[in-house]
Amino acid sequence: MAATLHDVARLSGVSIKTVSNVINDYPHIRPETRARVEAAIAETGYRPNRAARTLRSGRTGLISLIIPELKNVYFAELADDVLTVAAEYGLAVLIEQIRGGSGPAGELAAVEAALRRGVDGALYSVLDLRDEDAASLQDAPVPLVLLGERIFGGPADHVTMQNVDAARAATEHLIARGATRIAALGSHEGEVVGSAGLRLRGYREALEAAGLEFDPRLVPPGGTWFRSDGARLMTEVLETGAPFDAVFGFNDAVAIGAMRVLQEAGRRVPDDVLVIGFDDLDETRYTQPALTTIDPGRRRIAETAVKFLVERIAAEGPGGAPREIEVPFRVVERESTRR
Amino acid sequence: MAATLHDVARLSGVSIKTVSNVINDYPHIRPETRARVEAAIAETGYRPNRAARTLRSGRTGLISLIIPELKNVYFAELADDVLTVAAEYGLAVLIEQIRGGSGPAGELAAVEAALRRGVDGALYSVLDLRDEDAASLQDAPVPLVLLGERIFGGPADHVTMQNVDAARAATEHLIARGATRIAALGSHEGEVVGSAGLRLRGYREALEAAGLEFDPRLVPPGGTWFRSDGARLMTEVLETGAPFDAVFGFNDAVAIGAMRVLQEAGRRVPDDVLVIGFDDLDETRYTQPALTTIDPGRRRIAETAVKFLVERIAAEGPGGAPREIEVPFRVVERESTRR
DNA sequence: ATTGGCGTCTACAACGTTGTAGAGTGCCGA
DNA sequence: TCGGCACTCTACAACGTTGTAGACGCCAAT
Numbered sequence: 001m002a003a004t005l006h007d008v009a010r011l012s013g014v015s016i017k018t019v020s021n022v023i024n025d026y027p028h029i030r031p032e033t034r035a036r037v038e039a040a041i042a043e044t045g046y047r048p049n050r051a052a053r054t055l056r057s058g059r060t061g062l063i064s065l066i067i068p069e070l071k072n073v074y075f076a077e078l079a080d081d082v083l084t085v086a087a088e089y090g091l092a093v094l095i096e097q098i099r100g101g102s103g104p105a106g107e108l109a110a111v112e113a114a115l116r117r118g119v120d121g122a123l124y125s126v127l128d129l130r131d132e133d134a135a136s137l138q139d140a141p142v143p144l145v146l147l148g149e150r151i152f153g154g155p156a157d158h159v160t161m162q163n164v165d166a167a168r169a170a171t172e173h174l175i176a177r178g179a180t181r182i183a184a185l186g187s188h189e190g191e192v193v194g195s196a197g198l199r200l201r202g203y204r205e206a207l208e209a210a211g212l213e214f215d216p217r218l219v220p221p222g223g224t225w226f227r228s229d230g231a232r233l234m235t236e237v238l239e240t241g242a243p244f245d246a247v248f249g250f251n252d253a254v255a256i257g258a259m260r261v262l263q264e265a266g267r268r269v270p271d272d273v274l275v276i277g278f279d280d281l282d283e284t285r286y287t288q289p290a291l292t293t294i295d296p297g298r299r300r301i302a303e304t305a306v307k308f309l310v311e312r313i314a315a316e317g318p319g320g321a322p323r324e325i326e327v328p329f330r331v332v333e334r335e336s337t338r339r
Numbered sequence: 340m341a342a343t344l345h346d347v348a349r350l351s352g353v354s355i356k357t358v359s360n361v362i363n364d365y366p367h368i369r370p371e372t373r374a375r376v377e378a379a380i381a382e383t384g385y386r387p388n389r390a391a392r393t394l395r396s397g398r399t400g401l402i403s404l405i406i407p408e409l410k411n412v413y414f415a416e417l418a419d420d421v422l423t424v425a426a427e428y429g430l431a432v433l434i435e436q437i438r439g440g441s442g443p444a445g446e447l448a449a450v451e452a453a454l455r456r457g458v459d460g461a462l463y464s465v466l467d468l469r470d471e472d473a474a475s476l477q478d479a480p481v482p483l484v485l486l487g488e489r490i491f492g493g494p495a496d497h498v499t500m501q502n503v504d505a506a507r508a509a510t511e512h513l514i515a516r517g518a519t520r521i522a523a524l525g526s527h528e529g530e531v532v533g534s535a536g537l538r539l540r541g542y543r544e545a546l547e548a549a550g551l552e553f554d555p556r557l558v559p560p561g562g563t564w565f566r567s568d569g570a571r572l573m574t575e576v577l578e579t580g581a582p583f584d585a586v587f588g589f590n591d592a593v594a595i596g597a598m599r600v601l602q603e604a605g606r607r608v609p610d611d612v613l614v615i616g617f618d619d620l621d622e623t624r625y626t627q628p629a630l631t632t633i634d635p636g637r638r639r640i641a642e643t644a645v646k647f648l649v650e651r652i653a654a655e656g657p658g659g660a661p662r663e664i665e666v667p668f669r670v671v672e673r674e675s676t677r678r
Numbered sequence: 679a680t681t682g683g684c685g686t687c688t689a690c691a692a693c694g695t696t697g698t699a700g701a702g703t704g705c706c707g708a
Numbered sequence: 709t710c711g712g713c714a715c716t717c718t719a720c721a722a723c724g725t726t727g728t729a730g731a732c733g734c735c736a737a738t
Binding site: 004005006016017020021024048049051052053054055056057 | 726
C-alpha cells in the first residue's frame with residue numbers, strides 16, 4: 001500500500017496539511033519542521049496520489065492527441081513532436097486513433113469518447129469531419145485545438161498548414177521545371193474541406209495560372225494516402241495511356257509508392273518524370289532518388305497547438321474568439337525534380 | 340460546471356447511491372425508478388467523473404507505453420498495434436518517449452516518472468538498460484511488462500521477439516543464396532543484452548555454423564538505427580575496401596539506407612549484393628527493390644503484452660513468477676534477395 | 679497595556695464516487 | 709400470525725488531497 005499524507009504526518013508529528021504545505025512549497029514553515037517532514041517523506045517513499053489531486057484541482061495533466069493512425073508516418077512524426085513539446089509543459093499525452101471508415105458520425109463519437117477520457121484538453125487532427133459536423137464540437141467539455149485542417153468558422157482554435165498555397169507551390173515547382181502534364185495522386189471525390197480537397201485546389205489553381213489543361217485521367221480519385229495507394233493510383237494513370245511528365249503525390253507515401261511504379265514501368269525519375277511529395281518525412285531523404293517535397297511546418301504546428309491548448313486550459317471557460325494560425329511551409333528540393 | 344450524481348439525484352428524487360446503482364447496472368431497481376433516473380441523466384448530460392472513480396477504485400483505465408521514439412517507424416507501428424489492442428480492453432494508452440543519450444540512469448528515471456503518471460500498468464520497450472539496472476524495476480508501483488528485449492532474470496513478464504534465432508535465420512537466408520561475405524550493420528560495441536547484441540550473436544552463429552570468417556571491417560559498430568545510420572555505416576564498409584556480397588541491416592531502416600548507398604555506388608541489388616532487413620515495416624514492400632526482411636511478430640507481441648498486463652493488473656499484487664514468451668518470427672522474402 | 683500583524687501550524691470541509699450496513703416493504707411458508 | 713427473505717432504496721463513510729478559516733505565540737507599533 002502506497003504511503004499517504006496521513007502516514008507522513010503521523011511519522012513526523014505534524015498535521016497532514018503541513019505535509020501538504022511542505023510538498024507544495026508553502027513558504028511559512030520552520031526549517032526544522034520542513035526537515036522533519038522531508039525526512040518522513042523520504043522514509044515512507046511518499047508520492048502524491050494523482051487521482052486525489054485531480055479530484056481536488058480538476059486538472060489531470062493529460063491531453064489527448066486524436067489522429068487517424070500512427071501507422072501513417074506523418075502522424076507518427078507529428079505525435080513525436082507533440083509528445084516532445086507537451087513534455088516541456090509537464091503534460092502527458094494520450095493518443096487516440098480514429099480509424100477511417102466509420103464516417104463523420106463515427107469520427108465524432110470517437111472524438112467525444114476521447115474528450116471524456118479525463119483529459120484537460122485535446123489536439124485533434126480532423127480526418128473526415130465536415131463543416132456541419134463541426135458545430136457539435138462547440139460544447140466540448142474541454143478545450144480543443146484543431147490541427148492541420150481548415151474547418152471554416154469552426155468553434156475552436158486551428159493550427160493549420162497552408163494546404164492550398166503549398167500545393168500550388170508544389171505544382172508551380174514542377175511547372176517551373178518544364179512540366180506541362182502533371183498527374184495528381186490522392187484526391188478524394190467530392191471532398192472540399194479536407195487536406196485532399198485543399199491540395200487539389202492548389203494544384204488546379206497552379207494549372208489555371210499557367211494556362212494548363214486539367215485532365216481528369218491524371219487525377220484518379222481515391223485512397224487513404226498509404227504507399228500502396230500511390231502505387232495503385234500511379235498504375236491507374238499509366239493504364240489510361242494519358243501522357244504525363246510529372247507527378248504530384250498528395251503526401252510523401254503516395255509519391256514514393258508512385259515513384260516505385262514509375263521505375264518498374266521504365267520511366268526514369270527525374271529524367272522522364274518529375275516527382276514531388278508533401279510532408280517532408282524523414283525517409284524522403286533516403287529514397288532513390290531523394291524525393292523533393294513540401295515541409296508543411298510540422299514542428300511549428302506542434303509547438304503552436306500545444307501552446308494554444310495550454311492557454312485555453314489556463315483560461316478556464318470560453319476565453320476569447322477562436323484563433324486560426326497557418327504556419328509557414330517550404331519547398332524542399334531534392335533529386336526527384338532536379339534536372 | 341459538469342453535472343454530478345447529486346444533480347441527477349436531486350432531479351429524479353432519489354439518493355445519489357441509487358443513481359450510482361443505475362449507472363453500474365445494479366439489478367435490484369424498480370423499472371420506473373430506473374427510467375426516472377435515466378431521464379434525469381439524459382437531461383443533465385451527466386458523465387461520471389473519472390478522477391473520483393479512480394480515487395475510489397484505484398484504477399485509472401490508463402496504461403503507459405514506454406518506447407524510445409515514435410519517429411522510429413518500428414515503434415510507431417508497434418504503438419499502433421498496442422493502441423488497437425488496448426482499445427479492445429477499454430484501456431487508453433499514454434505514450435512516453437525515452438530519448439537515447441541519457442544512459443541507463445536517465446532511462447530508469449524516465450521510466451519511474453512514467454510509472455508515477457497515474458497509470459494502472461506499463462509496457463516498456465527497453466532501450467539501453469542492463470541486467471544490474473533491471474533489479475530496481477522490482478519494486479515498481481504498478482505491473483510492468485517488458486517488450487522486445489531479453490533481460491535475463493528480470494523481475495517482470497517479458498514478451499520478446501526471437502532476436503538471436505531470427506538474426507541467424509536472416510543470415511542463413513543470405514548464405515543459402517550464395518553469400519559468403521556478409522556485412523552486418525547496426526551493431527553496438529560491447530552491447531550484449533540489447534537487440535543489437537542479440538542480432539549480432541545470431542549473425543555470428545550463422546557464420547560459424549557455415550564455416551565463414553568474421554571480418555570486423557564488415558561489421559562497423561555504432562548508430563541509432565535510423566536510415567541515415569544505415570547510409571553512413573554502408574559508406575564506412577565501402578571505404579574499407581573489404582569485399583562483400585550481402586548486407587544484413589539490423590533493422591529495415593538501416594537496410595534501406597544501406598541499399599540507397601549501394602545503388603549510388605553502382606552495386607546492383609540483388610544482382611551484386613543481397614540485402615535483408617529486420618522488422619517487416621510497411622514500407623519494405625515499396626522500396627526499390629522490395630526488401631526481404633524478418634517479420635518479428637509485432638502484432639503478436641502487442642496482443643500478448645497487453646493481455647499479460649491486464650492479467651497482472653487484475654491480480655493486484657505479485658501474483659506469480661515472471662513469464663517469458665517469445666513470439667514466432669518469419670523470413671519474408673522479397674526482391675532484394677531473390678536471384 | 680493594548681492592538682495589529684506576521685509566522686507557523688491545525689481542524690474541517692469539500693472534490694465525486696462507491697462499498698457497507700441497514701431500513702422499510704411485501705410476500706412466502708411454517 | 710409471525711419469522712425470514714428478497715427486493716428496493718438510503719445514510720454514511722471513505723478514497724487522498726487542498727482551500728478556508730482560524731488558533732496560537734511573538735514582536736512591533738500605538
